[in-house]
Amino acid sequence: MNAGQFLTIFISSVFIYNVILSRFLGLCPFMAISKETKPALAMSLAVTFVITASSMITWLIYRFLLLPFGLAYLRTVSFILVIAAFVQFVELVIRKVSPALFRFFGIYLTLITTNCAVLGVAVLNIDMFFADGRAVAGSFYYSIFQGICTGLGFSLAMLLMSGIRERLDLCDVPKTVKEIPLAFIIASIMSLSFLGFNGFKF
Amino acid sequence: MKKLFREFFKGVIKENPTFVLALGLCPTLAVSTSVVNAVGMGAAATFVLMGSNAMVAMIKNNIPAKIRIPCFIVVIATFVTIVEMVLKAYTPGLNRALGIYVPLIAVNCIVLGRAEAYASKNTLMNSLFDGLGMGAGFTLALTLISSIREYFGSGKIFGYALSHKFEPVSIFGMPSGALLVIGILLILFNRLKGRKS
Helix, strand or coil, X not given: CCHHHHHHHHHHHHHHCCCCCCCCCCHHHHHHCCCCHHHHHHHHHHHHXXXXXXXXXXXXXXHHHHXXXXXHHHHHHHHHHHHHHHHHHHHHXXXXXXXXXXXXXXXXXXXXXXXXXXHHHHHHHHHHHEECCXXXXXXXXXXXXXXXXXXXXXXXXXXXXXXXXXXXXXXXXXXXXXXXXXXHHHHHHHHHHHHHHHHHCC | CHHHHHHHHHHHHHCCXXXXXXXXXXXXXXXXXXXXXHHHHHHHHHHHHHHHHHHHHHHHHHCCHHHHHHHXXXXXXXXXXXXXXXXXXXXXHHHHHHHHHCHHHXXXXXXXXXXXHHHCCCCHHHHHHXXXXXXXXXXXXXHHHHXXXXXXXXXXXXXXXXXXXXXCCHHHHCHHHHHXXXXXXXXXXXXXXXXXX
16 A cells, blocks of 8 residues: 555546546436536535445445355445445435435435446446455555545536536527537547546556 | 337337437447447347346336335346356456446446336336347447447457548547547437427
């Protein structure tokens, strides 16, 4: 475990392999909720929180439940269930503890259950930080950090996109291009500019 | 028999999951760099769709309505695990190329969408053909997108060089090319739809 590894994880998961623009995970919320900045911010915060927490939970489950009992092939089934249950749980807690926060997050939290970014990061963590059925040194911290950074990458893309789309509202676009197709073309240009970060590879 | 054919063709064109319903776009974009990957992904997704649709149609009366979504998810994830193991055992190359997008079939909205919207209300045979049709439509869309990307990105289709007349535009092989191609295809589809109505 060293600082250099953390820096690599940060740069690669926020910029080079940005979860939306390069890995294409979590495209549905990216297209659907990026019309205005405020909901986009709420969604980004919710996603960052859930990805981070679920990275931690799935790592623990894989390391202490699935590996010792030789059940590694149940990874997909168990991760999906755990993530769904966790999101439901968080929703319940927030609704009870802070109704204001619940109104802010509202439906976005529920939507995260089917967000492929969450499962994607959990699976990636396992692929990257486990070798030959054993955890790499410091892999728990790497996993959590990768979760946080992926969330940051998601937020970055989401906020950039919502800013652009808010301005585009005032433009006169042909009807066939409006909304989703236009969003795809903008995302393509954004992805192109993120390609520049490839030079950071080390 | 005629009805079953209708169930099948509905998914291919009229309710094409990718272009008309705009579902399951993440894998569509990520694995469409080459036609071989795309067909492999399409086949895997078709198997999962058929399996989960059939299973859900069979057990639909035994699932309490309140917890049906988690039940569907478990069924889907089980079929995904089968696909994962088969791919790993028989086509390791394809498995490496598809990477994390194989387990991610489990969160593909097409599969859960069909289980919830169709299989939980219809008979076994109908659901099976619905799954097959949706899978075929998904595969078709993937093949279309990946052919465009592979042709313009490397001048090849299925790995065979077709033309040496132009310098390949490598951007089509990159993530940004995927977004661009699907954006343009969606515009074309919108245009066709607009003309019809």
